[in-house]
Amino acid sequence: MNRLRLAHCSDIHLDSSGHRQADRDTARDGFVAVLAAIRARAPDLMLFAGDLFDHNRARPETIEWAMAQLAALPFPVVMIPGNHDCMEPGAIFHRYDFNSLPNVRNLSAAEGEVAHLQELGVAVWGRGMVEHNAQNRPLADIPPRPAGVQWYLGLGHGMFVPEGEQTDRSSPMPEADMVASPFDYLALGHHHAALEIPTARGMAAFSGSPTDRIGRGASYIMVELAEGVTPVVEVLVL
Ligand SMILES: [Mn+2]
Numbered sequence: 001m002n003r004l005r006l007a008h009c010s011d012i013h014l015d016s017s018g019h020r021q022a023d024r025d026t027a028r029d030g031f032v033a034v035l036a037a038i039r040a041r042a043p044d045l046m047l048f049a050g051d052l053f054d055h056n057r058a059r060p061e062t063i064e065w066a067m068a069q070l071a072a073l074p075f076p077v078v079m080i081p082g083n084h085d086c087m088e089p090g091a092i093f094h095r096y097d098f099n100s101l102p103n104v105r106n107l108s109a110a111e112g113e114v115a116h117l118q119e120l121g122v123a124v125w126g127r128g129m130v131e132h133n134a135q136n137r138p139l140a141d142i143p144p145r146p147a148g149v150q151w152y153l154g155l156g157h158g159m160f161v162p163e164g165e166q167t168d169r170s171s172p173m174p175e176a177d178m179v180a181s182p183f184d185y186l187a188l189g190h191h192h193a194a195l196e197i198p199t200a201r202g203m204a205a206f207s208g209s210p211t212d213r214i215g216r217g218a219s220y221i222m223v224e225l226a227e228g229v230t231p232v233v234e235v236l237v238l
Helices: 021-040 060-071 175-179
Strands: 003-009 045-048 077-079 104-106 113-117 122-126 151-157 159-161 172-174 185-189 195-198 203-206 219-226 232-237
Touching (some): 003 021, 175 195, 203 232
Parallel strands (some): 159 172
Antiparallel strands (some): 003 219
C-alpha cells in the first residue's frame, strides 16, 4: 500500500504517583479520550512511544484495564516501554505479556527488535529500556531498513539533544541520530510537549502527552505517509 495513516501517542502515566484517586482517574480519562479521538480518525496503525504506566508498581487492576483498552482497538498497536515502566527486574512488561493481545506488539528486547506487519507493508523497530541513565542510548545501533518493506517506522523514548548540544542527562537521543535514521517516521516519547524534527528520509516527532497540558496542550499526533512525499505530521490537541 503506498499510503499509510499513523496515530502516535505516548506518556499516559497510568497510576501516576500522586497516590490520590483523582490523579489516577485523570490519567485514565486522558487515555480513554485519546483512544476515542484516534479511533475517530481511523488509522492503519498506532505507535505508542513509552510510559503507558507511571511506575512498575501500577496496580494489577490498572494494568488489566489498560490491556483491555488496547485489545479493544480495531487496528494494530506497536509499543515500547518508557523509563517509568522500564524493563527492570519485576517490571510490568515482565509480569504481563502484552504480546498476548492479538493486535499488540510490545517491543521490549533490550537489544531492540523489529515487528513486521505484513498486511500493511510495515516494519517497526524499537527497544525496551532497561535502565534510564546517561549510558542508555535509545537510538544507538538502529538496524538498516529491512528488504522489501514499504514503510520502516521507529520508536524511541528519551531526552532530545539538539544538534550541537551536549547533555549528561539520562537516555540521550541526539538530533543527529534522528536525522540519520533510516525511518520514514520516528515516533518519540518522554518530552510531554510536542515537537517535530525533520530527518533526512522523513520525520521524527514527540507527540506530547494526552494527560499533560505542557507546550501546545494535551496532544497526540496523526501522520499521513505517501510514497515519495515528506510525511505530513499533525499535532492534535484534545
Ligand atoms: Mn519518560
